[in-house]
Amino acid sequence: MSRALNAQTFGSLVVIGAFAAAEASAAWLAAAPGSSFAWYLNLAVFRPFETARVETSPLHILFGNDALRNAVVLALVTLVVRAMRFRFGVAAIANLSFVFAAALTYAWLGLRGPLQAVSLKPVVAIQGPDFAIITVMLGSSFLAFAISHLSFAMRIRSERRRSVPIFHRAP
Numbered sequence: 001m002s003r004a005l006n007a008q009t010f011g012s013l014v015v016i017g018a019f020a021a022a023e024a025s026a027a028w029l030a031a032a033p034g035s036s037f038a039w040y041l042n043l044a045v046f047r048p049f050e051t052a053r054v055e056t057s058p059l060h061i062l063f064g065n066d067a068l069r070n071a072v073v074l075a076l077v078t079l080v081v082r083a084m085r086f087r088f089g090v091a092a093i094a095n096l097s098f099v100f101a102a103a104l105t106y107a108w109l110g111l112r113g114p115l116q117a118v119s120l121k122p123v124v125a126i127q128g129p130d131f132a133i134i135t136v137m138l139g140s141s142f143l144a145f146a147i148s149h150l151s152f153a154m155r156i157r158s159e160r161r162r163s164v165p166i167f168h169r170a171p
Helices: 002-031 036-045 047-052 058-062 067-083 087-112 129-163
Strands: none
Touching (some): 002 036, 002 047, 002 067, 036 047, 047 129, 058 087
């Protein structure tokens, strides 16, 4: 059971860590607008987070002045819940992380629109560092999501097996 909790916590922390890194990158860009590396991080690596900050995105509520501090607090809460071995809390955070990663992916793909090539036909290949961030976040959070559901299903199954009386035939 400890490995399942570790995997769920890891998946949640990947999503929370990416959110915190995107917020730190945005804060760095605001503090040093002349930094080319800060511009690269915001425009290339953390582009999905930039698209979620737009007013038309339903996720724009999560971004603001306190977002970085809230991400750090949420990471600490995740670690405390894991240390307490509170399975439902770890699973709930893993599920919320997956929902956030899926919503971020949807916002990123929806606002991105079809890419154009020289022939003016849509380009189907999505690539780049922003795709890598989305893939890692979505993959790890889905794994945590799936493990949380499977561990609860296995626990229910084992409790049902223990509660069903087994009748032995007399020799």
